[in-house]
Amino acid sequence: MEMTDQEGQLAKVTPATPSAGAPAGVDEQFWKLLIPRDNELNAKRVELGRKLYFDTRLSRDGTVACATCHDVSRGFTDRRNASEGISAKVGRRNAPTTLNAVFFQTQFWDGRAATLEDQAKLPIINPIEMGQPDGAAAVKAIAGDAEYKAMFQAAYGRAPNYDDVGRALAAFERTLVFLDAPYDRFVAGNPAALSEDAKAGLVLFNGKARCVACHQFNGSSPIGTNNKFHNIGVSARHHDFEKLARNALDALAKSDSQETVDRLALETDLSELGRFVVTRNRADIGAFKTQQIRNIGVTSPYMHDGSLQTLWDVVDHYNKGGEANGYLDGGIEPLNLSEREIDQVVAFLFSLTDVRLAAENQAEITRQTALARKQRPFRDTAVATRKTIQFETRLGKAGATK
Incomplete structure (x- = not known):
């Protein structure tokens, strides 16, 4: 989608002037802990960050912006297995959504950035993402723009510089809080907010399916992550x-x-x-960060390499106990979920999408349902029920080759 179209779509789902205070449903004191002292939120910083987010001039060849891989129309991701940067270069990682990124303790799949400010700057100077040789080159690309000069002065009291590019982008991303889902309305006391299948899926999520072991919802983790890293056997x-x-x-x-x-x-x-x-x-x-499950219905494909195309694929992966390897997390084990139970867990996961994205969520339910029926492999009940142990199977195959 063109940047101007994305900006128009963003205006439909976010306020023109976001509040500097805590978003609805987030404790004010907890929110204050998430905002760095050198980058407190205000309208001028958010406005500057929003402009930078959609500006392709930050890339070396003028073709890629933050919004290229974090597209408003695609759940603030790009719906690709791995993201494409300048000159059609493709990386090795799936682009996580920027929605609710403020609540992560570290950024990127491997946690290599400690803050949103650090995360915002790295793609600009990565050779296969936005490709600038250094931060100074990125600033030079916009520093001659009179509007930017005025905006940086208003936001930070100084001329355009690379650290403030990162700060402004982070300020904007902190406004992308999407926590108003059918699930939240159900928890708040509306029993009609969830379908019967989704209600059953919630029980499974907290019980037999063991999702809650890593995807907790609580006051310090409203997005359903433990902020830890696990080898779950992907790839x-x-x-x-x-x-x-x-x-x-x-x-x-x-x-x-x-x-x-x-x-x-x-x-x-x-x-x-x-x-x-x-x-x-x-x-x-082989350990990757436990991703949020907020808005998961609209942020396919899944996992660090985008190898799982539907939420049915995701539940199938966990149901069989991941993929055997010497570093598999000890908490990953076969679940013995029935086909009916898998459908119910998926129904619950789709209920975690913010109501502002309801149309996109419904479109994904339709698309993923059709794709799962067509491409989903036959469920390996022997593995899910422990009649076959993956490690034994792999060891047997290894022995047969000797």
């Missing part, structure tokens, strides 16, 4: 984690800067190591 069958870890240590011995980690995550197979490239802790091999 494990395709990669030799031990070899990748050795290669990563060799690469990081030469340089372990944030920019180097950023490039390894997006440009090489080392992407599959997840958090390990940040911490170099063996326990983090």
Whole structure:
């Protein structure tokens, strides 16, 4: 979607002048903890960040903006397995939505950025995302614009500079709080807000399906994440984690800067190591951040590599206990969910989409239902019920090749 069209769509779902106070449903004291002292929210900073978010001039060739990969019309993501940057270069990671990103304790799938300000600046100077050689080049691309000069002065009291580009983008992204879903209305006392299937799915979510083990909803995590990192077996069958870890240590011995980690995550197979490239802790091999499940209905495809196309695929993955590997999180195990129960969990997950995105959510329900019926593989009940153990199967196949 063109940037002007996206801006028009944004205006329909967000107020023209967002409040600097806590959004509805968020505790005021908790909200204050999420706002850095050097970047307190005000209308001028948000306005500047909004303009920067849609500006393709921040990219080296003038073709890519933040909104390219975080498209308003696509749940603030791009609906691609992995995102495309300048010159049709494709990275190795799926673009998470910018909706509710303010509530994460770290940013990116591997947590390599501590703040939204840090996160906002890295894609601009990544060679395959926006491609600027450095922050100064990005600032130069807009510094001659009289409107920008005035906006930076009004927002931060100084001329355009790269740190304030990051601050302004972060300020804007902090206004993208979407927490008014049918689920919330049900919790607030409206029993009609959820379908019977979604209600049954909620019970499963908190019980047999064990989703709540990592996706908790509480006062300090309104988006359904524990903010931790787990190896859940995505892509494990395709990669030799031990070899990748050795290669990563060799690469990081030469340089372990944030920019180097950023490039390894997006440009090489080392992407599959997840958090390990940040911490170099063996326990983090293949571990990725527990993503939010707010608005999950409109942010497909799923997982760090976009390998799961529908919410049925996601539940199938957990139902079989992930993909066996030596670093699989100990909490991942077969669930023995029936087909009916899988449908009910999916119904609940779709109820977590903000009502402002209801039309998009319904379109995705229709699309994903059709896709699941057509492409979803036959459910492996032997694995889900533990009649077959994945590790034993893999060991048997390995032995057969010797």
